[in-house]
Amino acid sequence: MHQLTSNVFVETQIRGCNHGFVTTSDGIVLIDTPHKPSDAVKLKAEIARRGKLRYIINTEPHGDHWTGNAFFDVPVIAHEGVRTRILNTDVQAHVARVSTFGPEEPGLLAGYRPNAPIITFRNGMTLHVGNHTFEMIHMPGHTAYQAAICVKEEGVVFTSDNIFHKVHTWLQEANPDLWLMSLESLRKLKEEIFVPGHGAICGKDYLNEQGAFIQEWKAYVKDAIDRGMTRDEAIVRLTAMTDRYPMDIGQDGMAPGVMKMNVANLYNYLTGA
Ligand SMILES: [Zn+2]
Structure with missing residues (x-):
């Protein structure tokens, strides 16, 4: 964990998403x-x-953002769609996958039950804890249910995976x-x-690069569609973006x-399928 501001601590160096906590005058928000x-332990x-x-x-x-909720006994807040997705998760399959992450994981996952959000919002919500204000703003993109979390007094935003800072961008449901x-x-x-979803801490100067990469992805697939490629052909043949950015920590070999x-x-998006 690394101290980012007087009251914000972040982790950007381990497998999974970046996460952090804020120490307020009335307890901690993760x-x-x-x-x-x-x-999580x-x-x-x-x-x-x-x-x-x-x-x-x-x-x-996405599971890399909430799997660890279960190890904490506090209420979870998120977009309504995050709650629905967690409640619809095949827990057995999820546990089987996470169990492969290391030798200690299977034991810690015995009796695993996700700690799904019980306080939800659609467009946004503000949480006041002690002397801190957490403004949650719905920002769809990477998925339909992204939220930016602004920690007003610290000048910090947890952006979710709408920012992948210098690591490969996942657009699997974007x-x-x-x-x-x-x-x-x-x-x-x-x-x-900015605390991005993945990659090192960054600022607004990275927004242009992130946006340009999304545009480039869109143009790349559109070009294949315009040239008459079927979806199956495109999936096999479009490999040029594979090495544009390194994969994040723990994602080695996943690029293809x-x-x-x-x-x-x-x-699907560009053909309206
Ligand atoms: Zn994600």
């Missing part, structure tokens, strides 16, 4: 949770040394046009320090698969 149960000990955990906020529906609009919404925020999912999704 934003996203580790993918690996053993990391370590984080729980670290938080216990600093105070009482009050809430968890999840920024999006709406690229809404995503580009959300990048503009991020640009308009007063806060300047991500590439195929990105192509499949954008092909």
Whole structure:
């Protein structure tokens, strides 16, 4: 964990999404949770040394953001769609996959039950804890249910996976046009320090690069469609983006698969399928 501002601590160096916590005058708020149960247990000990955990906020529906919720006994807040997705998760399959992440994981996953959000929003919500204000703003793009979490007093935004900073961008269920609009919404925020979903801490200067890459992906798949490629052909043949960015920590070897999912999704999006 690394101290980003007076009261914000973040983790960007382990498998799974970036996550962090904010120490307020009335306890701690955790934003996203580790993918690996053993990391969640370590984080729980670290938080216990600093105070009482009050809430968890999840920024999006992917499992690398919420699997660790289960190791904390506090209410979770997220977009309504995050709750629905967690409740519809095949827990047995999820546990089987996460169990492969390390030797300690299977034991920690015994009796696993997801800690799904019980406080939800659609467009946005503000949470006041002690002397801190957490403004949650729905920003669809990477999925339909992304939220940016602005920690007003710290000048920090947890952006969700709408930003992949210098690591490969996952577009497996993205709406690229809404995503580009959300990048503009991020640009308009007063806060300047971004904790991206993946990759190192960044600022607004990265928004152009993230946006250009989404545009490039869209143009790349559109060109294949315009040349008459079928979806199956495009999935096999469009491989040029594979090495544009490194994969994030713990995702080695996954680039070709991500590439195929990105192509499949954008092909559907652009053909209205
Ligand atoms: Zn994601």
